[in-house]
Amino acid sequence: MNVLIVYWHPEPNSFNGAMFHRAIESFETAGHEVKTSDLHEMNFNPVSGRHNFSDVNDAEFFKQQLEEMHASETGTFSSEIEAEIQKLEWSDLVIFQFPLWWFGMPAMLKGWVDRVFAMGRVYGGGRFYENGVFKGKKAMLSVTMGGPQDLYVKDGWNGDLDAILRPIHRGVFEFTGFSVLEPQKVFGPARMSQEERSDELERYGQRLAAIFDESPIDVGHY
C-alpha cells in the first residue's frame, strides 16, 4: 500500500520526530511504499495566497476557492502545491504526525491543509463526505499531548480528546472522503523515561504493521 506521512515539529530530535521515523521504518519493513512531507525540513510556507498558483483567475479580488477551481481546470497550481496534491492522490493511507498545540494542529500543518486541500482537486462539485474525492482511502492522526490523559476526558479540564480532534476528523478527513482510523495518542512524552518512550514507539510500530486490517472509527456526533 501507499502511505503518506505529513509531519511537523520544530525540533527534529523530538519524540514526534522519533514517531515519524518509526512509522517510516515500520511501513517499509512491511513492504509498503512511503512518501513523506516533513514540513519543518521542507521549510513549507503555511500561508495561503496567490503564490499557491502559477496563473491568475481574478486579479482584482482574491477568493482562494475560485482560484483553486481555475487552477484545477487549467493545471496551474504552483509546483509546490501540485506535488503535495499528487502525494495525497497517490496515497492509500495518510498520517498526520504532530504535537497538539492549543487543541489543534500547529500552524505549519494547518497551513499545509489550507493550501493543499484545494477546491476542484480535493473537494467540490458535490464531492464531499460520503461522495468525497478520497473515498476508499484512510487517514489517521498521530498526536502527542503535553498534558496527562486525565485532563482529556469528558467533563475533565480540557474535555474529551475525541471531541477536540473531531474538527480534523470530520472537517478535514471525512469531508474529503477519507475513512478515519483511531488516532494514535501519546500523553506527556517529555515526562517519560527513555524506556517508556521506547515502549511507546514499539507500540506504535507494532500497530502500524497491521494497520490496514483496522476498521474506521465513528468520529462522534455533535
Next chain:
Amino acid sequence: MNVLIVYWHPEPNSFNGAMFHRAIESFETAGHEVKTSDLHEMNFNPVSGRHNFSDVNDAEFFKQQLEEMHASETGTFSSEIEAEIQKLEWSDLVIFQFPLWWFGMPAMLKGWVDRVFAMGRVYGGGRFYENGVFKGKKAMLSVTMGGPQDLYVKDGWNGDLDAILRPIHRGVFEFTGFSVLEPQKVFGPARMSQEERSDELERYGQRLAAIFDESPIDVGHY
C-alpha cells in the same frame, strides 16, 4: 475599554475585512481604545521557532515552552512577539476576525496563537482556566462560514458549530483565563446581496456598541 482585534483574510476587500473595519469604527465611536493585529498587512510569520526569541536557553534541543519560560524570565522575546503579548496584556476584550477554514482558524491566525500565547507570560505555573493570566478579560470569535447555517447543526453534515469552535473557546481563550462571549457568526457572505451584507455589518456594529454589557457564554461540556 481597550479592545484588540486580531484579523486575517488574504483579501483586504473581503467581507471579513469589512467586519474588521466595522468593528474598529463601532468601538471608536463608542469611545473605546482599539489596537489591531492585521496579520495579512503585517505579513506575520505564523511558524514557531528560535526566531520567537532574542536569546537561547538550550541550543541543543528546541523545546518551545522552555524557551518561552526563559524569555519570560529574561525579557528576551523577539520584538515582534513582545509587541503582540503586550497588546494582549493591554486589552479588556480580544476579538479574532477570520473565515472558518477546515473547521478551524486559518494557519496565519493559528500561528499567531502558537507564537504569542507563550508559557511564562500567558500561562503556566498553575495559572490556567479559572486562575488564568487573563482572568477578568473577555474574548470573542467573529467568524464567517462558507456554507449555510443548516450544515452546522447537531447531527447535520458538519455538526454543531459551537462544538467546532469549542477547541478555540476552551483551549485558547478559557485556558488563559478569558471569559468567552457569544461568537458572531455569518454564514455564506459570498452568496449574499450587497444589502444583506450591509445588514450583517450593521447588526455587528450595533452589537459591539453594547458588548461590554454581555455576559459570558457556557462553551459546552464534552
